[in-house]
Every structure is written in structure tokens, then in C-alpha cells.
Amino acid sequence: MERIEIEPTSTTPRIIFRPDEGYFEVSGKSLPENSFEFYKPLLDFMEAYAEDPAPSTLLVFKLQYFNTSSTSHFLRMVKKFEKILEDGKDARVSWYHDFEDDDMRDAGEDFKVLSKLPIKIMGAHLE
Helix, strand or coil: CCCEEECCCCCCCEEEEECCCCEEEEEEEECCCCHHHHHHHHHHHHHHHHHCCCCEEEEEEEEEEECHHHHHHHHHHHHHHHHHHHCCCEEEEEEEEECCCHHHHHHHHHHHHHCCCCEEEEEECCC
16 A cells, blocks of 8 residues: 555644554544545545454544534544454554644544554643
8 A cells, every 4th residue: 555645734633654663643632624535535545454454553643623513523433443453453542642732632632432453542742
């Protein structure tokens, strides 16, 4: 599979998908005008990856802000990778939040409750 790297805009996050390394990152701000149009190809890519994943897969979220419509796509991303865990391979999520952003930390906690994947929530200095 080819890598996907999408630079951020004022309304879309930076995307780094390196399937050969089992590394997937979504960072920045996510408030696309049409979230389905932006995330559908990425979710399709993740679904195909989950059929033949690397030995270890890490999904990283480093978000400063996201809108309600993005939430459902992030949950779908996490759910796509639950299949990897169910198939006996390593899959996990790292959820970074700015040290002072309690709302983003709480969002990570919400995902943790909704997922079978291990989710590590960590404070950091996000740009």
C-alpha cells in the first residue's frame, strides 16, 4: 500500500498514513465543510489496511480542535482497527491533548469507553 500524506489546511487536519510502518496520524484542526467527502477515502484505506496489517499498528490523534461531524469519523477510524486486535495482532491508539485542554482530554476518555482498542491519553504541548 502507498503512503498517504496530506498537509493541513485551516479546516482539515494533517494526515500521515504509513501502512508499511503501521503508523497512522491525524493532527491539527478538523472542521471540514464536507467531512464525509474528506474522511471517506481515508476510512476506505484503513479498512483495506486492516485486512493485511503490519505486526503492530498505532493510530495517533494530536488534535487541537474538531467539530461534531469529525467525531463520528474518528470513531469509525478506531473501529476499523478493532478488527486488527480481534485478529490477534497489536493495535493501539495514542490520544494527545494539550496540557491545558480538558475538553480534548475528555474527548479521548470518551473514545476510550467506546473502543476495544487500548487508548493511551497523554498531555503534550501541541502546536
